[in-house]
Amino acid sequence: MVKYRRSLDATFAALADPTRRAIVARLARGDASVTELARPFKMSLPAVSKHLRVLERAKLLRQAREGRMRRCRLDAQPLKTAAGWIERYHAYWTNQLDSLAAFLEQPDAVPESKKHSKRRKRK
């Protein structure tokens, strides 16, 4: 359980950065060297390596030496675990968005957000 919790902590923290998400997206198309991964970003190799270490700690990335090169490979298991956690709320967001849509179809409907802002103004 603790392992599952720590894995989710590390996965979500790793995904909370656009560069790291772009690296995940790149690796989903195939393995790549660190230089290949760095190419699309206006970043130094050490800066990219720092992001790779975060992904590695989250077990989203494995690196293997091939001669002088390091090949990076995406490990999708943590993504599957994170997706499993978020998917628990699938029913919630479907119902919530459906009821909002139904509510907005009513005549004279006031969206919830507007009601809140009116309440705030009354203070």
Place this chain on the structure above:
Amino acid sequence: MVKYRRSLDATFAALADPTRRAIVARLARGDASVTELARPFKMSLPAVSKHLRVLERAKLLRQAREGRMRRCRLDAQPLKTAAGWIERYHAYWTNQLDSLAAFLEQPDAVPESKKHSKRRKRK
């Protein structure tokens, strides 16, 4: 696009903490006051409020005053967006885990992780 990227940054960062995930899980069962949310955690109200602010900035939580109380409600839209991002890799992890399973069913199969550790030892 920038808005989408920032929303993902904030959502994943908000979910990278077990207390905040537990708050999301609690709110999925229904709206709650700050005191009700704080109850299961051995935490001060200000510490819980700090977590609520992170969830609020990620637009996962809306607070509305009801007299002296503040009611918290989960907003599931950012969860849906985050799920959409992760789900792009569904095919990848299904294929990756399938090929690993197929590989491990072969006689004399050596799992990739063991190959790597052997390589490391040889250095």
